[in-house]
Amino acid sequence: MADIITTPHISGHADHHDVDYLHDGKGLKSWLTTVDHKRIGVMYLWSILFMFFLGGVFAMMIRLELLTPKETIMSAETYNKVFTLHGAIMVFLFIIPSVPAALANFVMPLMLGAKDVAFPKLNLFSWYIYMAGAFIAVAAMVTGGVDTGWTFYTPYSTTTDGSVALMTFAAFVLGFSSILTGVNFIATIHKLRAPGMGWFDMPLFCWGIYATALIQVLATPVLAITLLLLLMERSFGIGIFDPKLGGDPVLFQHFFWFYSHPAVYIMILPGMAIVSEIIPTFSQKTIFGYRAIAFSSVAIALVSFIVWGHHMFTSGQSQLASAIFSFITFFVAVPSAIKTFNWIVTMYKGSVAFNAPMLYALSFLLLFGIGGLTGIFLGAVSVDIHLHDTYFVVAHFHYVMMGSTVIAFLGGLHYWWPKMFGRMYSEPAARVACALVFIGFNATFLPQFVLGSRGMPRRYYNYLPEFQALHQASTVGSWILGLGFLIMAGYLFASLRKKMDAPANPWHSRTLEWQTSSPPITHNFHEIPAVGGGPYDYYRPVGNGRNA
Template sequence: MTPPAQDSTAGAKSYLVAETTWSSWLMTSDHKRIGIMFLAATFLAMLLGGVVALILRIEHLTPHHTVVDAMTYNRLFTLHGVIMVWLFMIPAIPAGLGNFLLPLMLGARDVAFPRLNLLSFYVYLLGAGITLSAMLMGGTDTGWTFYTPYSATSPTAVAPVVAGVFVLGISSIMSGINFIVTTHALRPRGMGWFDMPLFVWGIYATSIIQVVATPVLGLSLALVVLDHSFSWGIFDPARGGDPVLFEHLFWFYSHPAVYIMILPAMGVISEVVCTFSRKNPLSYKAIAYSSLGIALVGFLTWGHHLFVAGQSAYASGAFGIISELVAVFSAIKVVTWLGTMYRGSIAFTTPMAYVFIFLFLFVFGGMTGVAQAAMSLDVHWHDTYFIVAHFHFIMVGGTLTGLIAGLHYWLPKITGRLPNERVGLIAAALVLMGFVITFVPQFLLGNAGMPRRYYDYPVRFQALNVISTVGSWLLSSGILLAFGSLLHAAFRGPRAGSNPWGSRSFEWRTASPPITANFERPLDLVPGAYDYSVVNPHD
């Protein structure tokens, strides 16, 4: 790429005010604006999915009917899963924050394919529209896993939901390709692979998974539609099909998909830890390579979802031990983040508070995952609330806290304004408390044997369910407070300088908010993105 000419952009306005018409946003090819549109859309999806989650929790205040009937409950838990996975978790950090930051971190003017980037956003909107329109047709009750033959015979609106997810997958592939090419082709002269900020490694590894795994999801979902609407019987044993084949195909995508959701959050944590500890990462390569390791080895673990489905005991054993190994990569990251703080200069800010929450919840949630790969335990835990609690520890305790940390950290970059520290810390405390009260009881429910997707549950499970529901109110008020304070700060917060946190990372070496062309001068790569041992000439 050609570095932007110095004189043409000198004194240019920030990307936020350079043009202000509606069409300048809707037809923009600026990665920063597209990133903000993705953040806004995924935020709305999170609100919708969160409201559904609250209804589900309220329903569980009593063992039998509380507010909705069984069929509505079954449709709502499907809706919650589909929205949170495909409309919120998968695009939020990569297509939102990733889009905004990737070119800035690489000193580039934009992503490699700016128009494909915009198309990816509209394809996302189209997919979201199709998926949510299924709600008007009554929704579907298969769970987000769409297991056959139930999904092939369910009388509900399976086809539009599945078609919507298929379209969302296309958007995800577009973003993935764009980010891979950007990382390979748009690094400036002099920036090697190990000079990039670590967030880029997280997004890069995520993009590999998106590009390789998502087509398999698309294929298997297309077959489910053919089964459901035209009785093809690919997965229906009554027509000679094989339901376990669907489980294999589905998890070949959906297990790596959990790494699509967590790897970008890990990238955020790497950045926040270094900036607020003013320290170089204890081992840059350990973090970078472990991202790749998770992305690659993560492809070989899908069979651990089938330990009780009847696959060969030897296959199960192999999937079990590989699943144990993939956890080692995550553990390396955790220890490296801890070591990064050692002898640092740690500022206990809101983003850093979320890092502490992330560390505790992710280690506990992650190790309960390792525990399930100790296979006899999975036999008891499989499809119980233990699993529900485990993946919410990773997805909410990991990804969502990572996202909130990142939003607080980069808010000055995106809007030029500072978040409110006091409100931010109160919200973080609420999130931690609410989270623990919501999900720890669910571990115990799973131990006691309460299966997931249960509208009606045995009375002995009621006390823990009530505690969990009360926790969900605390958790949601914490999340609302955090996002409310961020939104308020985005418009009314005090002005931040170009580099309010004193970070050495490259995205801070331009104005905040940046100009449309990102950099007025070619990015200066000295000192390195994590070199806190020398004085920064850019300060």
């Protein structure tokens, strides 16, 4: 923030408040009972990174199995469980909490100039609920596994063996964690902005998280209800979705996507939010079209609630419904286009540096471009009928979920790593890893577009010989991707073993989280900052000479 108008000392602080948050309290207990948003963010970070690793191992197993048709390393039953766990872990345990619960938990109160989130204890409680959900999910994995796909479509999910009930319950529990985080962030943004910070003086990251939190609070209860109904049918034979019991299987799909389509935006909006921070910082330039980006986040959040039927063009829903859902779906293209061009144009006449976070943000622009453009194919009903449930869809949503959200998450992780842990990582190693992830990702998923348009259905253990060459290209790509992540884990862990060396503001950013020490003190700021001016005022000298 350009102008922190430093107010005179409001009150004296006890000495321990000048200690950075990592050293304020020692031992496991001080972490498990903390109400500091930064520590909770860090606990979330390690939890989700572990889940990302687990989901990644399952992904590598899937690709390895698909190196040849028929059995390569595992049986069909095992394969079906592996792809289910890959999807369920990545969606519910990694991507959904990744940016909001881990990164935003840490940086958003700092960005707002607040001491903490609105409800610190609730914040800790959310983490415990997340951990409970994670343990239940792991219990489901080791007690028979689940082979339904992460979508739990009925009546397969109510009739198959395995720990479906336990896994469903895990997703149910995780939903509460998501809702409580959302409530907490909405309250924080409404009530805890620093004096002088109006809605349009917030960094755009906060707008993105605000839009995300709205969806979390409004959509997640629908998932809870759906999963509860599924559990009741599976455990007590109450007929809701299974036609044998008088239910309707398509009803489940309506319920499921009524949550899970908005959930797609729970996943992508935070990614967009991160990119909206990285690009101005590394371009040292005012963001282009602040209000357009802010409002398009909210627009995407609202439209996300009325497009769920585009997952169901082949489901037997009425043709009129398909037409309406197709029509509304295309409106998502507009805010997405606005954002993309605004980010690109922000670099115009800027001063662009190519540090690792910026390389991820630039990768995001290209990969989100492909993810968004291939979404247009799937919005057109006639083309979607051909592509639905093929590898084209698999490729498309990986470009959005991984190519966009996860790449932006990695950008954010590299961007805020010095702030979170007070240490710089090896920049050359980070650039190499970013390049490998970018190349490996494209090598893995570009061939899948062609596999899909040629008719290769998804969730196939076995496949026709004509598809083998493209499958092998994809599998080799996954090895490059895996190598990139190994290198990343290497230099990030290595940086933690160093002495603290990160300056308060290594990227010369103007937002508030960089105006305190790295890592921040427990209470974030020595004085509550008062704000005059926007978060991206790179056109004038820092603080007009008032502060550093």
